[in-house]
Amino acid sequence: MKDLPKIINSKAKVRFQDSDPFNHLNNGKYIDYMMNAREDQIEEHYGLNLFDLARNQGIGWVVATNQISYIHSANTMEELYMDSQLIGFSQKHLDVEVRMWNKKRTQLKAFLWARFVHVNIRNQQVSAHPEDLMDLFKSVVLPTEQTNFEDRNKFWRANAIQNGPVLV
Numbered sequence: 001m002k003d004l005p006k007i008i009n010s011k012a013k014v015r016f017q018d019s020d021p022f023n024h025l026n027n028g029k030y031i032d033y034m035m036n037a038r039e040d041q042i043e044e045h046y047g048l049n050l051f052d053l054a055r056n057q058g059i060g061w062v063v064a065t066n067q068i069s070y071i072h073s074a075n076t077m078e079e080l081y082m083d084s085q086l087i088g089f090s091q092k093h094l095d096v097e098v099r100m101w102n103k104k105r106t107q108l109k110a111f112l113w114a115r116f117v118h119v120n121i122r123n124q125q126v127s128a129h130p131e132d133l134m135d136l137f138k139s140v141v142l143p144t145e146q147t148n149f150e151d152r153n154k155f156w157r158a159n160a161i162q163n164g165p166v167l168v
Contacts, residue, residue: 006142008041009083011103014074025074025109031066034098034112037082046136054121059130061094061116067149068112071160072102079103087144089137091128093117097144097152108160113149 018029025033042048054060074080081101088095094116100109120127129137146152 004136004140005045006140007083007085008045009081010037010040010044012037012080012082014076014078014080016076019076022073023076025076027070030068030070030074030100030110031112033080034068034082034084034100034110035063035114037100038084038096038098041082041084046140048136057130058120058122059118059127060121061118064093064115064117066112066114068110069149069153069156070110071157072107072109074100074109080109081105085142086137086140087113087142089129089134089141091134092126094137099156106162106164108156111152111156113152 012033014025014033018026018033020026039050043050050060079102081103082098083101084096084098086094087097096112096114096116098112098114100111101107102109117126118129119125144152146155
């Protein structure tokens with residue numbers, strides 16, 4: 001397997017219809033933006049199209065849990081830089097961190113931890129990942145130094161603003 005990036009990224013823009021009366025991204029939309037970014041990133045960088053996997057192989061993932069920390073507001077029409085990484089996995093689940101930054105990657109807006117459970121869509125049962133996906137996960141996993149959300153939140157709150165782009 002060729003060397004694949006462990007941290008993958010994309011860009012987004014805060015849309016007017018997703019903003020609250022204060023011109024901030026609505027809290028519920030942060031998760032939508034982050035999940036959409038991750039889906040786009042894994043297709044672009046790893047060649048995984050979730051729709052094709054569901055349609056052709058009958059497999060997919062459902063969100064089992066998520067935790068989000070809102071650190072700085074994302075404002076209407078602001079350009080965002082989104083990055084993500086696989087921080088852990090097993091035969092039946094994936095743990096992912098997604099980060100939302102300002103365009104220059106000097107201010108962290110929010111970060112998300114999500115656990116996805118692998119399912120067989122045809123029988124609607126939790127199932128083991130196929131071997132080719134396990135090989136992919138082994139090649140791209142990048143655990144964080146902090147092993148629980150609370151410690152990671154403390155880390156990001158202490159490092160949310162930087163003079164230059166943050167290298168995770």
